[in-house]
Amino acid sequence: MTVSKEPQRRQQAQLRPDSIECNGIAIPFRYCHSRRRTLGMTVRPDKSVIVRAPLRTSLGDIRDFVSRRAAWIARVWREFDGRPPVLPQSYDSGATFFFQGKGYVLTLEHGAAESVVLRGGSLVVAAPGKLEAPDLRRIVDTWYWDQARSIFPEREIECHRRMEAEGFPLPPLVIRPMKSRWGSYSYRTGRITLNLHLIKASPACLDYVIIHELCHVRVRHHGPGFWKLVERYVPDHARLRKQLNGIM
Numbered sequence: 001m002t003v004s005k006e007p008q009r010r011q012q013a014q015l016r017p018d019s020i021e022c023n024g025i026a027i028p029f030r031y032c033h034s035r036r037r038t039l040g041m042t043v044r045p046d047k048s049v050i051v052r053a054p055l056r057t058s059l060g061d062i063r064d065f066v067s068r069r070a071a072w073i074a075r076v077w078r079e080f081d082g083r084p085p086v087l088p089q090s091y092d093s094g095a096t097f098f099f100q101g102k103g104y105v106l107t108l109e110h111g112a113a114e115s116v117v118l119r120g121g122s123l124v125v126a127a128p129g130k131l132e133a134p135d136l137r138r139i140v141d142t143w144y145w146d147q148a149r150s151i152f153p154e155r156e157i158e159c160h161r162r163m164e165a166e167g168f169p170l171p172p173l174v175i176r177p178m179k180s181r182w183g184s185y186s187y188r189t190g191r192i193t194l195n196l197h198l199i200k201a202s203p204a205c206l207d208y209v210i211i212h213e214l215c216h217v218r219v220r221h222h223g224p225g226f227w228k229l230v231e232r233y234v235p236d237h238a239r240l241r242k243q244l245n246g247i248m
Contacts, residue, residue, distance in 0.1 A: 006227060014033075015030040015032050016030060016031055016032065016051065017029075017032060018063070020067050020091040025074060027073055027103075028048075028155065029050070030058075031064055032051075032052055032053070033054065033055045033056075034052050034054075034055070035055065036188075037054060039052070039057065040052065042178070042181070043152070043180075045080055045179070049066070051099070053064065055158065069124070082091055091136040092106070093107065093150055094106060094182065095116050097123045097140065097200075098201075099123070099199065099200060100174065100199070100200075101203065102184065103206070104118060105122050106124065106136075107122040107126075108124075108126055108136075109125070109126040110127070111127060111128065113127075114127045114128075114139055116140060123140070125139055130142075141154075144199050145196065145217070148194075151206075151209050152173060152194055152198070152210075156170070156210050157170065157176070159214060159233075163233060166217070167234055171190070171213075171214070172191045173194065174191050175194050176193060177195065177196045178196075182194070182195045182244055183195060183198075183209045183212065183213045185216035194210070194213075195209075204240055205244050207234070207236055208234050211230065211233045211234050215230050215233075
């Protein structure tokens with residue numbers, strides 16, 4: 001899946017800088033207006049805060065929105081501070097690759113065709129000739145995509161079945177790599193988007209993200225009502241969020 005860089009540049013150009021101070025903490029943020037119905041916020045791993053607002057929203061309302069979420073922003077920043085640095089993935093023989101919450105040691109073999117299989121505690125990559133890092137990246141990434149396309153829809157169906165009492169239809173599913181989110185639900189399209197890298201997380205973490213996004217079909221915000229609904233289906237969601245924080 002390719003993403004055009006030109007729309008991304010246009011989107012970045014629309015972001016305007018501003019800041020607030022709350023309880024002695026300065027919170028710089030960037031904001032833009034878009035065709036959406038509610039205010040939304042993203043806190044990225046680099047601690048940048050992005051706010052997207054409906055077209056007619058005043059700057060004062062945007063600042064109030066950030067101020068009301070200042071405690072949450074500070075908590076997320078602390079979580080980011082506690083994370084170990086994310087190192088680039090090594091493609092040397094013996095490197096560790098994660099799949100569904102378990103680590104596998106990269107093992108290279110000669111084979112008649114390119115293939116990837118799990119064998120015991122190894123991720124075995126076979127190919128007819130010597131493979132350089134770019135080739136290994138392509139082969140392993142393709143394998144991750146194949147696994148996600150197989151596993152994610154199955155888990156969405158199962159999670160939706162567990163929530164059948166809510167009475168909403170199964171949303172269409174999109175998979176793509178994301179840098180700062182594990183998933184999202186679009187009220188405009190009715191689709192759930194899952195981060196490709198969830199294939200590296202445990203099945204319990206994957207189910208939590210799916211149920212989190214399914215709950216947004218019912219509740220748009222992240223207020224107490226939303227978390228009460230999440231807890232009904234994932235009682236240990238706080239523990240699973242911490243596990244996910246250790247991955248991205």
